[in-house]
Amino acid sequence: MNTLTTTLLMAGAIALLVLFASILLPSKYxxxxKLSPYECGFSPKSNMRIPFSIRFFYIAILFIMFDLEIALLMPWPLALSNSLATMPVTMALVIIVALTISLLLEWATGALEWAEY
Incomplete structure (x- = not known):
C-alpha cells in the first residue's frame, strides 16, 4: 500500500474511533x-435566556464598521512616504467619503439614537 492509502485509512479509523468514543463516553444526564447560567457562584437574578435587543447588535455592527476605518487608514502614511503617486490618497478619500455618507445616512434615519423617546 502506498502512503496516501495508509494515511486515508488511518484518518478514517481515527475519525470512527472519535465518533464511537463521543457516543459511548459522555453522560447523557x-x-x-449544569443547566443554570454561571454568575460568579450566585444564583441568577433573572432568566438569562431573554434575547438581546436588536438595537444592541445594530450599534455593535456600526461600531465594527467604523472601527475598520482605522485599520484601513493606518497604512496610508507609510504608503504616502514611499510613493509619489496619488493612488493612496485617492483610495483614502474614497474610504473616508463612503464612511461619511454612511454616517450621514444613519444619522438621518435615526439609527444612532440609542434611547427611544
Whole structure:
C-alpha cells in the first residue's frame, strides 16, 4: 500500500474511533446546576435566556464598521512616504467619503439614537 492509502485509512479509523468514543463516553444526564447560567457562584437574578435587543447588535455592527476605518487608514502614511503617486490618497478619500455618507445616512434615519423617546 502506498502512503496516501495508509494515511486515508488511518484518518478514517481515527475519525470512527472519535465518533464511537463521543457516543459511548459522555453522560447523557444534565442536572439543574449544569443547566443554570454561571454568575460568579450566585444564583441568577433573572432568566438569562431573554434575547438581546436588536438595537444592541445594530450599534455593535456600526461600531465594527467604523472601527475598520482605522485599520484601513493606518497604512496610508507609510504608503504616502514611499510613493509619489496619488493612488493612496485617492483610495483614502474614497474610504473616508463612503464612511461619511454612511454616517450621514444613519444619522438621518435615526439609527444612532440609542434611547427611544
Amino acid at each position: 444534565s442536572d439543574q446546576e
